[in-house]
Amino acid sequence: MTGTLYVIGIGPGDPELLTLKAVKILRDVPCIFFPKGKEEGISLARSVVEGVIDLSQKELYELHFPMAKKQGNKFSRELTERWDEIGSAITGILAQGKDAAFLTLGDPCIYSTYFYIHGLLQKGSRIQIEIIPGISSINLAFSKIEQPMALADEAFVVIPAAYWESFEPLLANFHTIVFMKVHKVFYQLRELLSQKGLLRNAWYVSKLGMKGERIIADLREVTDEDLNYFSMVILKGRKDE
Ligand SMILES: C[S@@+](CC[C@H](N)C(=O)[O-])C[C@H]1O[C@@H](n2cnc3c(N)ncnc32)[C@H](O)[C@@H]1O
The missing domain is CATH 3.30.950.10 (Tetrapyrrole methylase, C-terminal domain)
Incomplete structure (x- = not known):
């Protein structure tokens, strides 16, 4: 059976503003995806949760999301190809039957990079997605x-x-x-x-x-x-x- 993807809002940066639900799911899932804006360096989302959750036994994946700029009213092919790659990486893990969390800063539904891949994940797959709100x-x-x-x-x-x-x-x-x-x-x-x-x-x-x-x-x-x-x-x- 395919795993569930939990898209978790982890709040603005203070680990104490993680919700109980976020912490519970993060403790349970075996895999965590951390988006980051720069290829180098540690994901900010990771630094927020690592003081609260023991990450040593988890499969951790840092996903580089380049800045989403439009050319005219469209995103560049390079960008959409990158989102496709990220979508495939996530579906690949879930297809192994593992549950995973995808972290977003603040709330996932407010200007979050996650929604660039949401449609791709829904398309043609049987992935269960649950969005967990966070403090924006x-x-x-x-x-x-x-x-x-x-x-x-x-x-x-x-x-x-x-x-x-x-x-x-x-x-x-x-x-x-x-x-x-x-x-x-x-x-x-x-x-x-x-x-x-x-x-x-x-x-x-x-x-x-x-x-x-x-x-x-x-x-x-x-x-x-x-x-x-x-x-x-x-x-x-x-x-x-
Ligand atoms: C891509 S949006 C993500 C918003 C996020 N999903 C939320 O709910 O807070 C990034 C913008 O949110 C604001 N922002 C995010 N975190 C912040 C923080 N800790 N302090 C102040 N502004 C922040 C800034 O305006 C920043 O440019």
Whole structure:
């Protein structure tokens, strides 16, 4: 019988934010897949779980997912071929009847690389897939700034910061805006927020739950050293009220 793939959200980086369900499954499965963005170096997901789970008796596979950039409105052939390879590697293990876990940082359903291969895994195979939610970096961010994402009739929106230029219309409809993946456009976004008089309504948060965590309530204090991939800007319509 084919094994089950558990796609597990392991939270934003603090091992104490792993769920009980994640820990239980990780203890039980014989194989674990760790995605990583760079070919070299240790997977961040691995470093989160290894203090909690004894990995010495497990089959461990690190899977290199190159950055998913589109060419026009399509992903490159190189990229889709890589996803095919990863999909085959996973189905190969499950076909041996072994259960496996595929780790994702935060929650698997929020901007996770896993979904680039989900369709491939479902296609033409009898794999059982179970997705285990995790605490997203977004959840942790609002806890850290001690603000609600939304209250009563308020609405909130999450956008990749690459769309920073088109955020203005959102301000009319959403009380809270979360800009993910903000590091590459941080200065442009800060300038725009400054022009709109919104600087006092924003927070910069980075490496939440990780070593070097930063929570900066005044965006003017953010410098190059604070900028990294694990960061976001949160804009609240009425921070001052
Ligand atoms: C590809 S998305 C993955 C999101 C993840 N699935 C989640 O639920 O948190 C990566 C982006 O999430 C945000 N992020 C992830 N982990 C973070 C952390 N520990 N601290 C701050 N932001 C984080 C950053 O904006 C980063 O560029």
